Amino acid sequence: MSKLLILGGTSEARALARALAAAGQGGEVRLAGRVPQAAPYALPTRTGGFGGAAGLAAYLRAGGFTALLDATHPFAAQMPWQAAEAATRAGLPRAHLKRAPWAPAPGDDWRDCSDLARAAAALPPGARAFLATGAGSVAAFAGRRDCALHLRAMVAPPDLPAHITLHLGQPGTEAEERALFQRLSLTHLVTKNSGGPARDKLTAARRLGLPVLMIARPPLPEGQSFADVASALAWVAALP
Numbered sequence: 197m198s199k200l201l202i203l204g205g206t207s208e209a210r211a212l213a214r215a216l217a218a219a220g221q222g223g224e225v226r227l228a229g230r231v232p233q234a235a236p237y238a239l240p241t242r243t244g245g246f247g248g249a250a251g252l253a254a255y256l257r258a259g260g261f262t263a264l265l266d267a268t269h270p271f272a273a274q275m276p277w278q279a280a281e282a283a284t285r286a287g288l289p290r291a292h293l294k295r296a297p298w299a300p301a302p303g304d305d306w307r308d309c310s311d312l313a314r315a316a317a318a319l320p321p322g323a324r325a326f327l328a329t330g331a332g333s334v335a336a337f338a339g340r341r342d343c344a345l346h347l348r349a350m351v352a353p354p355d356l357p358a359h360i361t362l363h364l365g366q367p368g369t370e371a372e373e374r375a376l377f378q379r380l381s382l383t384h385l386v387t388k389n390s391g392g393p394a395r396d397k398l399t400a401a402r403r404l405g406l407p408v409l410m411i412a413r414p415p416l417p418e419g420q421s422f423a424d425v426a427s428a429l430a431w432v433a434a435l436p
């Protein structure tokens with residue numbers, strides 16, 4: 197039987213762990229530990245980094261793992277590359293599980309930005325923008341003191357500049373997002389193209405005629421990549 201190490205932090209990782217546990221499959225989940233978890237994963241779970249690709253390779257060998265699945269968030273920029281290098285060093289099969297990105301619908305006004313810095317630079321002077329970009333994005337917008345910015349995050353970032361107002365918590369329904377955007381008199385929505393269910397903000401922006409600065413995903417290493425849990429499960433089932 198294979199023993200999978202899942203690099204988690206997404207709903208897909210959680211669903212995969214649940215399915216593997218239900219099938220009696222051995223495995224372990226590893227989380228960075230940036231945010232408190234709402235509920236435990238169905239497989240044994242540990243928290244904290246490995247200390248780069250070398251640390252991860254050593255952990256894979258010491259733990260007797262037989263495969264590695266990177267199911268980190270599509271905007272986790274380093275871990276997929278460290279996973280690829282670590283799996284190569286340990287001589288193990290490796291794959292990535294990354295949900296499909298959002299695609300624009302008729303009526304959407306999306307402006308593509310290759311990263312957070314370019315999105316920050318693309319805001320016109322005096323913009324009132326909602327940043328659905330998470331706690332780690334503060335630095336990119338810190339210099340835009342000419343704008344009124346509203347940041348949604350799960351955890352409060354340290355040292356928030358005065359021109360950025362924090363909205364702590366989860367996204368709302370489409371009606372809630374629309375009411376919030378109207379109350380804030382927004383001119384722009386800024387978001388990462390994370391994909392997944394939290395697209396009500398995009399529908400709200402479309403209905404309000406708000407332009408969306410859509411940040412593209414960081415690149416993934418070459419190799420097997422799945423967009424859904426079922427495909428990843430099939431890969432696990434076919435492992436030697």
Ligand code: NAP
Nearest residue numbers: 204205226227228245246247248268269271272273274275
């Ligand atoms: P990152 O840039 O890819 O990783 C930075 C460092 O965090 C890695 O070098 C690694 O440290 C550690 N790390 C990341 N994921 C880990 C995991 N699953 N288990 C153990 N260590 C991990 O990632 P990030 O953008 O800082 O995101 C951190 C975590 O938050 C990810 O697991 C991701 O799934 C989750 N997340 C990220 C976003 C986002 O927008 N970036 C959004 C939602 C959730 P070592 O080198 O010490 O191993």
